[in-house]
Amino acid sequence: MSNKNNVSRRNLLKQGALLVTSGLVMKGRNGFSQTSLPPVDTTKILGALPSELGSRSPFASIKREVGRFDPDGYSMTPLEKLSGIITPSDLHFERHHAGIPLIDPDRYELLIHGLVDRPLKFSLADLKRFPSVSRVCFIECSGNGYKTSFDRSDIPEDITPGQLDGLFSTSEWTGVRLSTLFREVGVRKKASWFLAEGQDAAVMTRSIPMSKAWDDALVVYAQNGESLRPEQGYPVRLLLPGWEGNSSVKWLRRFEISDAPFMTREETAKYADPRSTGKIEMFTFTMGPKSLITSPSYPIILPGKGWWEINGLAWSGNGKIDKVDISVDGGKTWQPATLHEPILSKCTTRFTFPWHWNGKSTLFMSRATDENGLQQPSVAEAREGRGPATYYHNNVIRPWKIDTDGQITFGLNVMV
Ligand SMILES: Nc1nc2c(c(=O)[nH]1)N[C@H]1C(S)=C(S)[C@@H](COP(=O)(O)O)O[C@H]1N2
Numbered sequence: 001m002s003n004k005n006n007v008s009r010r011n012l013l014k015q016g017a018l019l020v021t022s023g024l025v026m027k028g029r030n031g032f033s034q035t036s037l038p039p040v041d042t043t044k045i046l047g048a049l050p051s052e053l054g055s056r057s058p059f060a061s062i063k064r065e066v067g068r069f070d071p072d073g074y075s076m077t078p079l080e081k082l083s084g085i086i087t088p089s090d091l092h093f094e095r096h097h098a099g100i101p102l103i104d105p106d107r108y109e110l111l112i113h114g115l116v117d118r119p120l121k122f123s124l125a126d127l128k129r130f131p132s133v134s135r136v137c138f139i140e141c142s143g144n145g146y147k148t149s150f151d152r153s154d155i156p157e158d159i160t161p162g163q164l165d166g167l168f169s170t171s172e173w174t175g176v177r178l179s180t181l182f183r184e185v186g187v188r189k190k191a192s193w194f195l196a197e198g199q200d201a202a203v204m205t206r207s208i209p210m211s212k213a214w215d216d217a218l219v220v221y222a223q224n225g226e227s228l229r230p231e232q233g234y235p236v237r238l239l240l241p242g243w244e245g246n247s248s249v250k251w252l253r254r255f256e257i258s259d260a261p262f263m264t265r266e267e268t269a270k271y272a273d274p275r276s277t278g279k280i281e282m283f284t285f286t287m288g289p290k291s292l293i294t295s296p297s298y299p300i301i302l303p304g305k306g307w308w309e310i311n312g313l314a315w316s317g318n319g320k321i322d323k324v325d326i327s328v329d330g331g332k333t334w335q336p337a338t339l340h341e342p343i344l345s346k347c348t349t350r351f352t353f354p355w356h357w358n359g360k361s362t363l364f365m366s367r368a369t370d371e372n373g374l375q376q377p378s379v380a381e382a383r384e385g386r387g388p389a390t391y392y393h394n395n396v397i398r399p400w401k402i403d404t405d406g407q408i409t410f411g412l413n414v415m416v
């Protein structure tokens with residue numbers, strides 16, 4: 001498999017030489033003591049000694065793609081470069097409306113007030129004293145999928161999976177159940193909504209139905225075994241499994257309990273879905289079933305016909321993935337992919353499918369179905385059901401096109 005952007009062996013050697021001249025290999029954090037690349041006979045050279053902090057192989061560097069729009073910004077997970085389901089923490093996507101605040105954990109406080117018996121403030125240490133829980137689940141920005149409405153076909157063909165859908169990542173999160181905290185303050189019976197507020201310069205606020213708190217909402221302080229990254233909400237964020245990323249408020253400082261939604265800017269001017277009826281649907285929290293083939297994908301060129309493994313990711317905010325079907329004939333026929341363990345609820349599932357490419361030009365794609373029987377829609381189905389105006393919750397089937405020369409490009413424009 002060759003890849004236009006892939007570093008060839010020769011380029012790697014050149015890069016190695018560069019690393020050496022810049023002293024990076026000698027003095028790098030990883031402590032590699034070799035001064036020449038490629039490593040000659042590694043059995044004849046003392047290897048690197050242990051270090052306080054690990055690092056990636058210089059041959060396996062990997063980066064997020066960043067978009068900065070003052071004061072707004074995002075970075076995207078390079079989905080095509082990852083294996084399994086966990087996103088390394090330093091590659092988790094980011095979406096900040098007003099940058100990353102630096103919060104002193106010793107001065108951190110979470111206030112819970114409103115329709116409660118005992119308004120309380122919790123320090124970070126207080127939160128860590130409650131029974132802890134861990135859960136592996138995804139976060140997906142509701143604007144994931146190239147911010148284009150279902151009706152438009154202006155997504156470029158030369159787009160990688162990460163550039164298309166990289167506002168999506170999976171981590172193991174640890175914290176305390178929100179229901180535990182709400183019981184502690186004695187949430188009143190008539191409470192039906194609560195406000196979650198962040199302490200960043202955007203003061204992100206969202207109204208969340210009380211049912212989510214009693215169901216599976218978490219207040220988390222750890223990610224993949226260590227404290228949250230600053231960009232993921234250090235020291236504490238709300239985590240609403242399966243719901244649009246925006247509602248998982250980072251740098252969390254306050255919950256206000258109420259009997260009505262608060263109608264904040266983030267749920268009226270934004271994060272609401274205009275429909276073809278002319279009406280706007282609000283509080284469309286759940287991320288629908290979705291899948292994406294991450295390999296082969298643009299910019300890969302398959303060198304010839306034969307067996308190639310189709311590899312990808314599937315997820316649903318409604319529960320577990322039940323099946324992923326693959327079509328290699330433009331959507332005419334479908335065959336089941338193999339789902340890899342673990343298959344967790346509101347989490348990412350890896351799938352593979354052995355494909356015998358006959359050398360002809362075709363469109364190949366995946367389609368996810370979750371345990372509730374909800375299925376990833378085609379563009380036509382999405383347009384029909386939701387109207388053309390919204391770009392939020394874009395989970396339409398994502399086809400890739402392969403030419404007779406093996407070049408793979410994004411194929412949605414061919415379909416619509
Ligand atoms: N306080 C606060 N919370 C926030 C945001 C923000 O800008 N401020 N961005 C939201 C959006 S739009 C998304 S998609 C997710 C992104 O989470 P991540 O940056 O950890 O991937 O955080 C949400 N929580």
Ligand SMILES: [Mo]
Nearest residue numbers: 141142245246
């Ligand atoms: Mo988002």
